Amino acid sequence: xxxxxxxxxxxxxxxxxxxxxxxxxxxxxxxxxxxxxxxxxxxxxxxxxxxxxxxxxxxxxxxxxxxxxxxxxxxxxxxxxxxxxxxxxxxxxxxxxxxxxxxxxxxxxxxxxxxxxxxxxxxxxxxxxxxxxxxxxxxxxxxxxxxxxxxxxxxxxxxxxxxxxxxxxxxxxxxxxxxxxxxxxxxxxxxxxxxxxxxxxxxxxxxxxxxxxxxxxxxxxxxxxxxxxxxxxxxxxxxxxxxxxxxxxxxxxxxxxxxxxxxxxxxxxx
Ligand SMILES: Nc1ncnc2c1ncn2[C@@H]1O[C@H](COP(=O)(O)OP(=O)(O)OP(=O)(O)O)[C@@H](O)[C@H]1O
Numbered sequence: 001x002x003x004x005x006x007x008x009x010x011x012x013x014x015x016x017x018x019x020x021x022x023x024x025x026x027x028x029x030x031x032x033x034x035x036x037x038x039x040x041x042x043x044x045x046x047x048x049x050x051x052x053x054x055x056x057x058x059x060x061x062x063x064x065x066x067x068x069x070x071x072x073x074x075x076x077x078x079x080x081x082x083x084x085x086x087x088x089x090x091x092x093x094x095x096x097x098x099x100x101x102x103x104x105x106x107x108x109x110x111x112x113x114x115x116x117x118x119x120x121x122x123x124x125x126x127x128x129x130x131x132x133x134x135x136x137x138x139x140x141x142x143x144x145x146x147x148x149x150x151x152x153x154x155x156x157x158x159x160x161x162x163x164x165x166x167x168x169x170x171x172x173x174x175x176x177x178x179x180x181x182x183x184x185x186x187x188x189x190x191x192x193x194x195x196x197x198x199x200x201x202x203x204x205x206x207x208x209x210x211x212x213x214x215x216x217x218x219x220x221x222x223x224x225x226x227x228x229x230x231x232x233x234x235x236x237x238x239x240x241x242x243x244x245x246x247x248x249x250x251x252x253x254x255x256x257x258x259x260x261x262x263x264x265x266x267x268x269x270x
Contacts, residue, residue: 013041015040016040017038017039017074017075017185017217017219018038018072018073018075018077019035019037019038019062019073020071020074021034021036021071022035022058022061022071022073023035023071024054024061024069024241031054032057032061032068034071034241035241035242035243036243039217040217041217042211043217043218043233044207044211044217044220044231044233045232045233045234046220046231046232047219047221047235048223048235048236048252049239049261050239050261053239054240054242055221055238059189059221061073062088062093063085063095064080064085064086067082068081075091075092075093091184092181092182092183092184093185094177094181094183094185095187095189096171096175096177096178096186096187096188096191097174102162102163102165102170103162104161104162104164105161105163106162107158107161107162108154108157108159109142109146109158111162111177112173112180113141113142115180116141145180146158148176151179151206152173152179152202152206153172154172167194167195168195168196168200171194171199172203174191175188175191184216184217186216186217186218187218187219187220188218188220188221189220189221190221190222191203191207191220192222192224192227200224204231207220207231220232229249233249234248234249235247235249235252237261239261239264244257244261245257245258
């Protein structure tokens with residue numbers, strides 16, 4: 001228990017995300033091996049580790065894409081382990097994928113407008129009986145989508161088919177899609193992969209801005225160590241399905257166990 005300014009005891013706020021003893025097996029392979037970690041509100045937490053350490057599997061277990069074999073996932077102290085992906089999304093936890101999942105035959109703007117849950121237009125009786133409500137909501141969603149596009153500098157591509165964007169632009173679109181949902185926690189899977197330096201700079205500035213100005217918390221998997229060292233604090237290192245260590249970027253960089261984990265996995269950390 002923490003003491004408040006007036007000397008009263010107050011309960012410590014639970015972390016925005018907590019993973020307790022998660023286990024996930026794929027046949028004989030244990031991808032998550034009693035993995036436990038916490039993500040504090042308002043941080044940009046980095047998640048690094050050699051290939052196959054279980055990072056993406058952890059994201060899948062947190063966001064309801066895989067059910068873990070055991071263990072728990074909590075947000076603000078509440079159990080969300082058995083929620084399906086849309087249930088986790090409705091709790092304000094959004095994610096992007098290593099390989100962007102845009103709808104290639106729809107425009108950039110339409111991709112964003114799709115994200116908002118519970119659109120009145122989706123219920124067919126609203127279209128028949130309350131068309132003015134549907135139109136108003138659609139206008140509001142469109143305005144919001146244009147604002148988000150402006151934020152990620154994709155306004156000039158609003159009417160372009162999403163499938164025609166460059167790799168870096170698709171990553172920005174992924175971030176934009178999460179922002180449409182007004183998330184509390186965003187999980188980013190390798191945001192820098194395949195992104196050129198200029199777009200990468202913009203992406204990391206956007207992430208920093210969203211944390212500072214909107215209080216959004218980020219957990220991001222990344223192999224680009226320059227980016228992790230610049231953007232993330234703390235950094236959590238995963239190895240063989242569990243948390244190996246956690247610390248400030250400098251601590252992690254200089255920890256011999258981390259180097260060993262990477263060399264053991266035959267991949268360099270940089
Ligand atoms: N759907 C699946 N079916 C079978 N095995 C899987 C599946 N998903 C992941 N694995 C295995 O689980 C282990 C952890 O994989 P995961 O993708 O989570 O690692 P990672 O740390 O994200 O790696 P990378 O940095 O290469 O993306 C790997 O051995 C992988 O082959």
